[in-house]
Amino acid sequence: MTLDPTSAFLQRMSIEITGKQIEKLPILQAKLKPGTRVFIALIDPADVAAQLDAAKQLKQAGFVAVPHIPARFVRDQADLKARVAALAGAGVTEMLALGGGAPQPIGQYDAAIQILETGVFEANGITRIGIAGHPEGNPDISKLHGEAALLAALKQKQAWLKSAGIEGFIATQFLFEAGPVAEWARTLRAAGIDLPIYVGVPGPATIKTLVKYAAMCGVGNSARFIRKQAMNITKLLTVNTPDDFVAGLADLHFNHPELKVAGPHMYPFGGFDKLFDWLSPKLG
Template identity: 30%
Template sequence: MGAEVLRGLLGRVRYEVLPAKSTAEKVLAHVPRDITVTVTASPVRGLEPTLGLTERLAAHGYRVVPHVPARLLRDDAHLKDVVDRLRAAGVDDVFVPAGDADPPAGAYAGALPVLRRLSELGSPFADTGITGYPESHPILHDDITVQAMWDKRKHATYIVSNLCFDPRVLGDWVARIRRRGVVLPVYLGVAGPVHRAKLLSMAAKIGVGESTRFLTRHASWFLRFATPGGYAPEKFLGRTAEVLGGPSAGVAGLHVFTFGQIAETERWRRALLDRLG
C-alpha cells in the first residue's frame, strides 16, 4: 500500500522554482508539460521576475502557479494589475503567502486581506493556495497558524505545507487541522534531492527566493542537507506515505522544493517511479 500511495504522490507533483535567469531554460529542457511549476517571489527583486517567468513558461504550455506575496503588493490597484496580467497569460492558479518583505511594500501585511480582495474581485483564479506550517513557524505560535488557515479557508482551494522532515510531526499536523475543520486539500512540501555544494551556493545568494531564505533561517534543517546521510527524500516519502496514505488526510500531491536543481529533481522522480514499478 505504501508503494502504491507513493507512486500516486509522485504522479501529482508541483515543482517550486526560483525566478533566476537560467530557470526557464532548465524547465523547458527537463520538466514535462504535465507537471505544474510554481515560481517564488523575492522581497529584494520584487514581483517582476516572478511575473515575467510565469508568462514565459505559460506561453510554452506549462501550468504555472506564481507566488504573489501580500507584502510585495503596493495597494489594490497593484493587485488588480497583477491579476489582469496573470489572467492575460492564462494563469488560473496563484499561491498567496504573507511573504518576507520588511517593511511591506504597501498596506497588505498578511495574506488574508489579499485573499478577501481577490474574492471581492470575483475570485479571478480557479485555484488559490495558502501556506501551512507542520513544524513551528519561526515567529508565530502554532495555534495562530492553524487559526489563520481556518480564517482563510473560504478564500482558498488548497494548502501547501512548508518543509517538514518528521513524518510523525507531519501526520499530527494534518490530523490537527482536520479536527479544526480545515478540509482544504494539502500539497506536502518536501525537499528534492539536494547536493550540498549547490545548496551552499544558493544560500550564499541574496534574494533568490523564499525557499532558500527559509532554509537559512532554520540552521538545524540546513544541517540535515549538509550532513552526509542526513536527508534522503525517498526515505522520507516512504515513511510519509504510511502516515498520510488514507483518504481522510486529504493529501492532493507533492510540492517539491527544487532549490534550483531542476534537472536533478526530475531525474530523481523518474528513477524512483521506475524502482516502484
C-alpha cells in the same frame, strides 16, 4: 505496469522555481509531463516582471503556472490589481497567496487574508488559490501571537475561499519527516480545516545546503536530524535524498486518506540536475 506507492505519489508532484530560473524551462519540458503545476516564487519585490514573464513561458509550454503573491510585497490595491490582471491576462488561473517572509511590508498589507478580501482575485477569474501551511510552526507568527494564531488564520482563509467559491489548497513549508505532517494534518482536520495539503519536499542537496535553507526558513523540529549530520564535518558535503520522507508521505496519502495529504511540492535546493537525476527513474 503498476507503479509502487512512492512513484505513484510523485506523479502528483508540483515544483517551485523563481522567475529568474525560467532559463531551466527546457529541462522542465524534457522531464515533466504537460499540466504539471510550476510555482513561481517571488523572493524579491523587484522581480515582479520576471515572474510575469516566467508565467507566460510556462503557460505556452503546457504547464500550469502558479505565481506566488506575497502580501508584504504588494504596495496597495492598485498594485495588486495590476499584478493579478497581468498574470490573468497571461492565462494564469491559479495563485498562491501568502504573507511573505519580509520582516517589514513594502506597502499596506502584511497578511494573505488582507489581499484575498480585496475582491481582486475573483474579479480576474482566478479559480484556484493556495494558502501557506507550516507543519512545524512559523517563528515570525508564533513568537508574537502563539501557535493558535496559525490555526485561526487557516480557518479564516478557508472560510473566505468557500464564501468566494474558489477551490483552495494548502502548500507547506519544506520539512524532512512525515511524522510532523501527520500530526499537523490531524490537528487541522479536528479543527474543521479540510483543504488538501501539498507538502514541501527538499530535493536532493548536500547537508550543508539543507542546513542553510533550514536556518533561513525557520524550519523546526524535524530539521534536527539534518543538523545532527551537519555536526560531522565529513558529512557536510554528503548529498541527502528525500526517499524516506516521500515514502512516508505516500503512506499517508494512500493509507490515511482522511488526512488529505494530496501530493509533494518539490523544492530544487540542490539544483535541477540533482533533482531530476533522482526523480526521473521514479516518474518513469
